[in-house]
Amino acid sequence: MKLENMYQEIILDHYRHPHGKGLRENVDAQVHHVNPTCGDEITLQVTIDPENPDRVIVSYDNQGCSISQASASILFDQLNNQSIQTGMTAVDHMVAMMQRTEEPNEDVLGDGIALVGVAQYPARVKCALLSWMAWKDAAIQAQGEESHA
């Protein structure tokens, strides 16, 4: 059975006990992304630390399948308090892993490498990428805010 490839224990753990779930007040950017084919949703916020612009705080709330929920929890682990640059690199790696153009890179993606099995199910790739695309969108908006400030 290939199911275990997709639903590795680590994914199910993140799904059952998501990290960092919950929204904040006063954020730099907030986006709402949906997967229109299935209705999975995420609201994702980023806040750039005024003391240290290389620390970008991530907060989110979401609902959806195990893959989209676990992926958001993993994203929080990897990108919370990291720089935008680090985040953008991670997003690129995640997308490439889903497109099967790159091997899983644990240094960059952490537990995210466990999502590699999803790449075999094209219909689910969008679930895995939902939060990463939302983060990218929010990060670009927050950066724009910064440069206008």
Added chain:
Amino acid sequence: MTLLDVARIAADFPILGRTVRDGQRLVYLDSGATSQKPRQVLDAEREFYEKHNAAVHRGAHQLAEEATDAFESARLTIAQFVGAQTDDIVFTKNATEAINLVSYAFLNATLKAGRGMSLPDGAQRFVLAEGDEIVVSEMEHHANLVPWQELCDKTGAVLKWIGLTDDGRLNYNDLETVLNSRTKIVAITQQSNLLGTINDVGAIVAAAHGVGALVLLDACQSVPHMPVDVAALGVDFIAWSGHKMLGPLGIGCLWGRAELLAAMPPFITGGSMIETVQMDRSTFALPPKRFEAGVPMAAQAVGLAAAVNYLNAIGMDKVQAHEHALTSYALGALGDMPGVRIIGPLDSRDRGSAVSFVVDDIHPHDVGQVLDEHGVEVRVGHHCAWPVCRRYSVPATTRATFYIYNGIEDVDALVSGIQSAQQFFGVSV
């Protein structure tokens, strides 16, 4: 139980002979999205291309004659299937386009009237004024909701809807409160693709016609599954898709009352739909051609007629009885499962074969994934009826739909697949 000979029927569907996901038997429970096609339909299409292919209604050579003849005889077969006159059947790409054809008749009549242009006799019925009302229901497929939202945005008409009861039925009390003399059309489904509910068309028609409104029936989930007769229904339009009733992709139908079709301005314009053309103006052909611009989908029409013949040979009453028996069995089996909740009517009265459900603590996507691993192909998501999910406070559902090639063993495969999902995700039941 009044079941069909499923093994014999399934043998006509080449795709049902294949396996999926490493050698599993294909249990296709997604006919509500699109049905599979019997060899008879595939052969009819192939024969058209091999022997008669030409552009329909153009040219005078022998092939053009034969192609036109095949296309128009297909129209006759399909019209008879729903008790309609041949010329009152318009071929479209699918049901979505058929519904848009009617919503655009309203828009185009309104725009042209606003500019003082002449319209066909009777077109006044399609001219909307600010504050006129369009009525849908809360159980519509997006195909019968979004076109009306758009029409309202463009014309200043107001969208109203008939709500749903907690047990998955239309709230018929709303008919009295929502409909009034400003209602121009009631666009509603005969059978919900998510809940399975079959609506009381007679009650809707009586209320709508009582206030002078037209009725468009979305028959996507009814024409493939039960006998449908337009005269008996008493509606003004029905729209459905060929691909959900064993026919090819790329063809749908609109039936309309002759006097209404005759009064409607065209939707898509171009070749074939004209009467005369000059550099600065044109006049339009009579229906159905007025609504069939461009070279039409003749091979698909021929394929759809073959699908009609296939269904007729079984008998639509037998199709309906078969699905009813399967649905009753499925409602019983799923209803008995701990941790499984059916979204839609729990009893099989006035109910078609779409069975949507949620499994406690497992997202529908994940349920679908485990079922897929067992070769059981269902649909997951909001089924293009997002407001229905909101109404019942579920983000999405898993949906099984049954057709003539499904048997009891397919329902059993569904049940055991759900049990596997519960085991896999460690949901204690």
